[in-house]
Amino acid sequence: MEFQGIILPLEEIQVPSEIEVVTDSQYVINSMTKWIYGWERKGWIKGDGNPVGNLDLIKRLQALMRYHSIKFTWVRGHSGDYYNEICDQLALQAAKSPTEVDVGFLSRLK
Template identity: 40%
Template sequence: MSEPMIVDVFTDGACLGNPGPGGWAALLRYGKIEKVISGSEAETTNNRMELMGAIGALEALTRSCGVRITTDSQYVKQGMEQWLARWQANGWRTSDKKPVKNQDLWQRLAQAVARHQVQWFWTRGHSGHADNERVDRAARLAAERQSQDA
């Protein structure tokens, strides 16, 4: 029996203003193979771009595998590990009965995660973590390009 495929993923989001033009990026690494992907939106928020980094990475994977996602977003990590199941059980309402913000992206992320065995890791942003710094630069660049295109 072969070892399961494990992909390491590093994600980040950036927003020029909040809301404003935003970008996201993800670095996918399988062994020595690396791929950086990114995207942007004209009018968005930082939290939406953080979510899109994880979504973009998971949706880019063409087959089910083990995924270790490192993010500098406590919002994304805690959302997936602590809040998501409760939101789903409560009909996408928070504990104070308000609609979950960014529900469309949380649902999309939940669907993308379901295809894989995902572990979540957090790193402090702008702390010298080389892969986090790399996706931070790529996300900022995507946001800046979106800003110039607007």
């Protein structure tokens, strides 16, 4: 959901823009600013030989990064950051009543 929370609003912006994405997800930041280059070069395979997870979302965000100028900023989660706390509350509410289907989701409960 960390990727979805970034992708969906960015897909609504119809003109190339300078955008700062503030997130508590180091996974998202590292994926999009460090690891993505090696993954792509290696055919979307991680260093351990396994395929990159969330590849559909990573490629969507990669396309948005080519369209917009995006700066990623990390904020510590659950540390009292006003906007981060609001996002956490909204995410919890959304998780309780989902409205969008994640087509790429594969349940591990099967």
